[in-house]
Amino acid sequence: MGQRTPLYDQHLALGAKMVDFGGWDMPLHYGSQVEEHHQVRRDCGVFDVSHMTVVDVAGSQAQAYLQRLLANDVARLAQVGKALYSAMLNERGGVVDDLIVYLTQEGYRLVVNASTRDKDLAWLQAQTAGFDVRINERADLAMLAIQGPQARARIMDIVTQVRAALIQELKPFHGLAAGDWFIGRTGYTGEDGLEIMLPAEQAPDFFSELVGAGISPIGLGARDTLRLEAGLNLYGQDMNEDISPLAANMGWTIAWEPVERDFIGRSALQAQREHNEQPRLVGLVLEERGVLRAHQVVRVNGIGEGEITSGSFSPTLGKSIALARVPANTGERAEVEIRNKWYPVRVVKPTFVRHGKVLV
Amino acid sequence: MSDIPSDLRYAASHEWARLEADGSVSVGISDHAQQALGDVVYVELPEVGQHLQAGQQAGVVESVKAASDIYAPVSGEVIAINETLADAPELVNSAPYGSWFFRLQPSDPAELDRLLAADAYKASCDAEA
Numbered sequence: 001m002g003q004r005t006p007l008y009d010q011h012l013a014l015g016a017k018m019v020d021f022g023g024w025d026m027p028l029h030y031g032s033q034v035e036e037h038h039q040v041r042r043d044c045g046v047f048d049v050s051h052m053t054v055v056d057v058a059g060s061q062a063q064a065y066l067q068r069l070l071a072n073d074v075a076r077l078a079q080v081g082k083a084l085y086s087a088m089l090n091e092r093g094g095v096v097d098d099l100i101v102y103l104t105q106e107g108y109r110l111v112v113n114a115s116t117r118d119k120d121l122a123w124l125q126a127q128t129a130g131f132d133v134r135i136n137e138r139a140d141l142a143m144l145a146i147q148g149p150q151a152r153a154r155i156m157d158i159v160t161q162v163r164a165a166l167i168q169e170l171k172p173f174h175g176l177a178a179g180d181w182f183i184g185r186t187g188y189t190g191e192d193g194l195e196i197m198l199p200a201e202q203a204p205d206f207f208s209e210l211v212g213a214g215i216s217p218i219g220l221g222a223r224d225t226l227r228l229e230a231g232l233n234l235y236g237q238d239m240n241e242d243i244s245p246l247a248a249n250m251g252w253t254i255a256w257e258p259v260e261r262d263f264i265g266r267s268a269l270q271a272q273r274e275h276n277e278q279p280r281l282v283g284l285v286l287e288e289r290g291v292l293r294a295h296q297v298v299r300v301n302g303i304g305e306g307e308i309t310s311g312s313f314s315p316t317l318g319k320s321i322a323l324a325r326v327p328a329n330t331g332e333r334a335e336v337e338i339r340n341k342w343y344p345v346r347v348v349k350p351t352f353v354r355h356g357k358v359l360v
Numbered sequence: 361m362s363d364i365p366s367d368l369r370y371a372a373s374h375e376w377a378r379l380e381a382d383g384s385v386s387v388g389i390s391d392h393a394q395q396a397l398g399d400v401v402y403v404e405l406p407e408v409g410q411h412l413q414a415g416q417q418a419g420v421v422e423s424v425k426a427a428s429d430i431y432a433p434v435s436g437e438v439i440a441i442n443e444t445l446a447d448a449p450e451l452v453n454s455a456p457y458g459s460w461f462f463r464l465q466p467s468d469p470a471e472l473d474r475l476l477a478a479d480a481y482k483a484s485c486d487a488e489a
Contacts, residue, residue: 032453033424034399221398221424289402291422313401313424339427 005050022115024051033221044148045218051114058107059133073255077103089265142203147193190230231351249281283350292322362392370481371433386460397423400452405441434471436464
């Protein structure tokens with residue numbers, strides 16, 4: 001038996017097929033993951049993401065601590081509410097985790113992956129040495145993500161006036177506290193939407209209200225196909241501790257300036273940038289029938305080989321897509337080996353759908 | 361729990377077989393199988409005219425989760441394939457017993473009797489769990 005979120009019983013009551021995810025019993029789908037995927041792109045849906053790890057960082061040197069810890073620069077968060085996406089690197093320049101960090105009234109709030117909780121907490125704690133900073137895991141909070149073009153409007157109709165007013169004004173990639181809730185305009189689907197952190201004991205009633213108002217519950221199966229279409233990485237699959245952010249389509253998240261900011265992994269990353277030919281993470285589209293899957297071999301004529309890191313069927317495109325790590329000078333075509341046969345694929349930028357629009 | 365109609369025969373590999381009035385045998389996959397697979401996105405069918413042995417690979421069902429081979433439950437010549445599944449693979453999930461994949465002219469009608477009846481198939485599914 002894995003860990004359970006406060007919504008476990010409700011998932012079962014809604015007919016969820018449960019699976020293990022990083023030691024948690026989570027809903028894979030409630031009937032059809034393809035239908036749930038379409039629901040999010042066309043309207044909205046609600047995800048239980050309470051398994052994710054929320055960590056508050058406070059203290060007089062919180063900023064300096066995070067400037068050392070993170071490859072992106074929290075000094076860019078100019079006012080309370082702003083958030084950024086960052087890699088957390090080890091000394092070899094490999095990715096320990098990817099996360100979102102918000103500037104809050106009290107300091108900073110980090111949201112890190114569920115599957116890396118223990119490792120991340122140990123790492124975060126170890127790096128506090130020499131800084132006046134405290135980290136505080138918020139295991140008392142549950143988290144719901146409501147995503148899709150109608151998400152914000154639907155939520156505004158349901159929550160208190162004060163929270164609705166906050167949501168109305170909330171800018172993309174910002175998050176603010178509203179009473180004991182924290183509301184972020186962030187997500188993992190490529191659609192507009194909210195991620196709401198709230199006291200665990202309030203989660204069951206709120207989830208009930210959302211489902212009662214006709215907002216579809218969405219499982220992890222659709223969560224994976226949605227994020228893949230949006231070109232968003234999944235830690236442990238698209239990158240890990242042995243992979244550079246430069247080889248994971250995360251180069252844009254590295255804040256090289258100011259040069260004096262010596263974040264963990266900086267020198268290794270600099271050496272990679274100068275000396276190595278790092279592979280690239282690209283998108284693949286299979287025009288024929290079939291499904292691209294993780295670990296399938298990618299062959300680039302005259303150049304070399306690579307590997308699919310994440311692959312699936314894309315309900316929005318009606319064909320299979322993947323993220324793959326390939327030689328840096330790969331062009332626009334490649335081949336993938338699927339069950340002992342080679343299939344041609346198009347190589348594209350690793351974002352397939354944004355705000356419901358197909359980009360490839 | 362899965363639906364297992366009693367008028368059909370089943371292979372342990374989760375195909376169902378239905379003897380039609382004209383002596384042909386229609387083949388599809390069971391409710392248990394479609395539940396295990398998840399959303400079906402592609403179906404690869406055999407070719408009309410192909411001769412299959414019982415237990416021989418006859419096609420592939422590809423779902424969001426995995427690709428799974430389909431096997432001929434009885435021997436025979438493929439006389440028809442269900443093209444509708446190319447455009448609407450989701451029918452395999454929503455109507456597993458209404459979604460035939462292919463139809464065989466059986467070469468040995470006795471083979472049908474060697475398939476599992478509904479209760480035996482149910483027992484084999486329960487044993488798998």
